[in-house]
Amino acid sequence: MAVTAYIGLGSNLAEPLKQLASAVVALAMLPETTLVAQSPFYRSSPVGPQDQPDFINGAVQLTTALPPLALLDALQAIEQDQGRERLQHWGPRTLDLDLLLYGHDMIDHERLQVPHPELPNRDFALQPLLDLAPDLTLPDGRALSELRRQCPDNHLQRLEPVGSDTPSWP
Numbered sequence: 551m552a553v554t555a556y557i558g559l560g561s562n563l564a565e566p567l568k569q570l571a572s573a574v575v576a577l578a579m580l581p582e583t584t585l586v587a588q589s590p591f592y593r594s595s596p597v598g599p600q601d602q603p604d605f606i607n608g609a610v611q612l613t614t615a616l617p618p619l620a621l622l623d624a625l626q627a628i629e630q631d632q633g634r635e636r637l638q639h640w641g642p643r644t645l646d647l648d649l650l651l652y653g654h655d656m657i658d659h660e661r662l663q664v665p666h667p668e669l670p671n672r673d674f675a676l677q678p679l680l681d682l683a684p685d686l687t688l689p690d691g692r693a694l695s696e697l698r699r700q701c702p703d704n705h706l707q708r709l710e711p712v713g714s715d716t717p718s719w720p
Contacts, residue, residue: 551615552582552584552613552614552615553613553614553615553652553653553655554586554611554612554613554651554653555611555612555613555614555621555649555651555652555653556609556610556611556612556649556650556651556679556682556683556686557577557609557610557612557625557647557648557649557650558607558608558609558646558647558648558650558666558675558678558679559573559574559607559608559609559610559645559646559647560605560606560607560608560643560645560646560648560674561573561605561606561643561644561645561646562596562602562603562604562605562606562642562643563603563642563643563644564633564644566603566605566606567591567606569632569644569645570591570606570608570645572632573628573632573645573647574588574610576628576631577610577612577628577647580612580614580616580621580624581616582614582615582616583612583613583614583615583616583621584612584613584614585610585611585612586610586611586612586613587610587611587682588608588609588610588611588682589608589609589610589677589678589679589681589682590608590678590681590708590709591606591607591608591708591709592606592607592608592674592677592678592706592707592708592709593605593606593607593706593707593709594607594673594674594704594705594706594707595704595705596642597672597704602642603642605674606709607674607675607678608678609650609675609678609679609681609682610682611682611683618649618652618655618657618659618662618664619659619661619662621649621652622649622661622662625647625648625649626647628645628647629643629644629645629646629647632644632645633645648666648675649662649664649666650664650665650666650669650675650679651664651665651666651679651686651688651689652664654689655689656689656690665688665689669688669697670692670697670700670701671701671702672701672704673698673701673702673703673704673706674704674706676694676697676698676701677698677706679694680694680695680698
């Protein structure tokens with residue numbers, strides 16, 4: 551049975567906009583999965599070490615029949631294909647794909663926690679989700695719009711399209 555899943559995307563290395571565009575294409579090609587919608591991209595300050603470039607973030611909405619751990623494996627394979635190296639916690643990366651929400655499921659597995667445990671503290675994840683689904687709630691009933699109002703500011707800046715669908719890089 552297909553469920554709605556929301557994936558957070560982020561990059562701050564190796565041409566982040568190209569990294570994210572490639573990731574969206576790869577997500578759309580996953581088996582038993584349909585890309586439903588893509589949020590705008592946002593520029594944000596890094597979480598953790600500040601001696602790294604700003605991040606570009608966004609989100610996509612998928613419908614998928616992949617079980618949660620299979621979807622996680624697919625996300626990690628896409629990260630790997632795009633040169634992701636896990637060298638520093640909250641460090642710079644070519645691509646970060648997070649399974650933020652999987653249907654209305656709450657998952658607490660050694661490899662995966664859904665909803666993403668840091669979601670309420672990350673405006674760069676909350677805002678793209680709200681762009682996709684303004685009335686979205688967490689499985690525990692909390693409204694993402696309320697979480698966004700309470701979320702710490704991470705200097706979020708929406709990137710506006712320039713010309714066609716290519717976001718600007720300020």
